[in-house]
Amino acid sequence: MVADNSRIPLWPLPLLLTLLFVVAAHAAYLLSIQGGHVPACIPYLDGCVSISRAARHGWGNHLFRLLVIPCAVLHALVWWLSMRWLRDGRVMLSLGVVSAFALAVYATFLGTEGDIYRFLRRYGVIVYFGFGYLAQLALMRRASAAKALPPRLIVAMSWISIAMLMLGVANVAAGQLAPDPAMKDRWENIFEWWLGLLMVGWYAVLAVGWRKQHLAVHIERRDPL
Template identity: 75%
Template sequence: MLITLLFVVAVHTAYLLSIQGGHVPACVPYIDGCVSISRAARHGWGNHLFSLLVVPCAVLHVLVWLLAQCWLRGGWAMAALGVLSAIALAVYATFLGTEGETYRFLRRYGVVVYFGFGYLAQLAVMRRASRRQALPASIVAWMSWIAVVMLALGAANVGVGALVADPEAKDRWENVFEWWLGLLTWRDPV
């Protein structure tokens, strides 16, 4: 729950601070897509607050994945994917707001690895928990539905990137999908 709370506060407060600082437009990004999460947290005080809260989230992610491995008595691949996802999150948060091609590369791939490896680790924990009957079937089913929605949002994001010709419309749709995917990802990972 602490991870979820920190993420929600970090992202939304950073966005509000960026609006207040005149760095980004005001809108409802989950509907309007006027700004990406990265852009919402890239400038001024919003950037500092984002890093201050998200880096501890990455540390908590590592702990959660290691505890999940102990709880489920194994699952090295699951734990490795989760830990790599957490490290990528820390890299992303650390370099957000910096300039240069190297930093842009670290930010871009940090977020891709965070979302991708975190998703794969989540699938692995659901599979392992289901096989070991460590969670009620209803919780595994609920987690599965969230995973399906996350996959659909990821596929829609890729589809928009490939199929929408208008750069402004493409950017807005990708932002909308990113905000919703982020919201689903920010919940407690296990």
């Protein structure tokens, strides 16, 4: 006999993903400033520090790992739920899961020393952004074809994706054109902060879409006979 049949909304999951990453990056930076590990500035404008350096030392590093590793798990869960929601999309799921795993690797080895760990951190963040971006494009394509999201939300997601692409191109251009290595680093840091914000901000828009679609999982609890 069924005793309870409840619905758990799914939209808080991508929203929580966004909030965890934003809090992790900015709180870690504040703790690193307090500990004297990095200079104080507005990184989105001044580029005095990268996200990695802001979360590499002391308590900031511990907090960043504590929040970002669960964030990576949420990434994978959101992509699995997206595949179930759209009733297909194995390539999308594969891209999303690889991106989530790369984020977990990056967070795990951030602050460690050695060439191997440096390699894992560097390519972990590259794979996270690259594969995550491709997964987002795949979701937008499938959601648009299936009319699974309101058109205005697809447009909002598309503008975020265009902005990320432009930042990526600008980052490559700055690396080639900036004559001063210090200036090059500053521009790369600025692009990294904005790119990270846009990447997780995309999931906040997805959360709005899931809320509007009333997506939820059903949980049935049965009394023993």
